[in-house]
Amino acid sequence: MLRQLTAVMLAMATGLAGATEVPEDPLTKPIAEEFAKRKWLTPIPPVRIFGNTYSVGFEGLSVTLIHTGKGLILVDAALPQSVSALEANVRSLGFQLSDIKYILSTEPHYDHAGGLAALVRDTGGQVVASKSAAVVLQSGRAGPDDPQFAELPEFPKIIDVRHMRDGQKLRLGDTVITAIATPGHTAGSMSWTWQSCEGESCKTIVFGSSLNPVSDDHYHYGAEANRKATDKFRATIARMRKLRCDILITAHPAQSGGDVKFRALLANPVSNPFFDSAACRNYADRHEQLLNERIAKESAAPR
Ligand SMILES: [Zn+2]
Numbered sequence: 001m002l003r004q005l006t007a008v009m010l011a012m013a014t015g016l017a018g019a020t021e022v023p024e025d026p027l028t029k030p031i032a033e034e035f036a037k038r039k040w041l042t043p044i045p046p047v048r049i050f051g052n053t054y055s056v057g058f059e060g061l062s063v064t065l066i067h068t069g070k071g072l073i074l075v076d077a078a079l080p081q082s083v084s085a086l087e088a089n090v091r092s093l094g095f096q097l098s099d100i101k102y103i104l105s106t107e108p109h110y111d112h113a114g115g116l117a118a119l120v121r122d123t124g125g126q127v128v129a130s131k132s133a134a135v136v137l138q139s140g141r142a143g144p145d146d147p148q149f150a151e152l153p154e155f156p157k158i159i160d161v162r163h164m165r166d167g168q169k170l171r172l173g174d175t176v177i178t179a180i181a182t183p184g185h186t187a188g189s190m191s192w193t194w195q196s197c198e199g200e201s202c203k204t205i206v207f208g209s210s211l212n213p214v215s216d217d218h219y220h221y222g223a224e225a226n227r228k229a230t231d232k233f234r235a236t237i238a239r240m241r242k243l244r245c246d247i248l249i250t251a252h253p254a255q256s257g258g259d260v261k262f263r264a265l266l267a268n269p270v271s272n273p274f275f276d277s278a279a280c281r282n283y284a285d286r287h288e289q290l291l292n293e294r295i296a297k298e299s300a301a302p303r
Contacts, residue, residue, distance in 0.1 A: 027118035030081035046089040051196030056089035068173030071101035077115035108136035117156035133188025147215035184233030203246035211287035241284035248279035
């Protein structure tokens with residue numbers, strides 16, 4: 001009798017615990033939760049940037065949506081824990097998640113690619129990245145060629161990634177997106193460019209990958225062993241400087257003044273602060289200076 005009673009009580013207790021616990025979703029499990037919230041995930045209202053191109057991301061992390069007339073394309077996915085807010089932003093613009101056909105990835109780091117796996121599950125969209133980024137996305141962890149290798153958290157991996165080469169084009173509906181390989185911040189970094197029109201007025205939009213020369217404690221941009229990678233980084237910056245670029249969106253908005261532009265756009269949508277034909281040049285100049293400063297610091301005080 002006592003044994004029976006204990007069994008019943010145990011079953012009740014388990015049942016109760018089961019009722020109150022929310023089952024954990026491995027694809028949206030937070031990464032660096034407090035840090036990410038403070039630094040990147042302040043909400044901003046979803047808004048049209050120009051033509052068929054919308055912002056559906058956050059104050060510190062860009063996620064861009066392109067409405068092609070035959071489906072949607074997302075650029076970047078932010079973090080696992082921000083997927084539900086991102087999806088709510090897409091819906092609040094009147095779009096359906098199931099219309100997302102492609103999700104383009106700028107870099108295989110958890111803050112831009114961490115949400116990809118959940119988004120693929122929820123939308124059925126195809127992830128597209130450079131070949132070398134795809135290797136990282138498919139394992140969920142960066143390789144030792146990544147300047148931040150020792151400090152990077154893992155993120156949910158994506159099984160099926162389509163590769164695109166530099167200069168290759170992706171077509172959907174009325175939109176053609178060109179891949180621009182921009183290695184440096186990561187070896188697989190890719191930027192994306194497309195044209196967007198409002199009536200007769202057409203603008204070239206660039207979604208620029210991060211160009212900031214950050215690293216773990218071991219990596220030196222000026223080291224002989226990394227000479228090839230740093231040469232590529234310089235070539236990326238030179239290329240960014242010369243891109244045709246009427247509107248620049250960067251993976252982290254603040255790295256190109258995008259945070260200020262968003263606030264201005266929300267305050268006064270009539271004069272669009274994103275029209276800035278010097279934006280890519282300024283982005284390149286700023287990051288060339290940061291790279292030079294970084295290398296000077298390394299040689300002044302080798303770590
Ligand atoms: Zn990064």
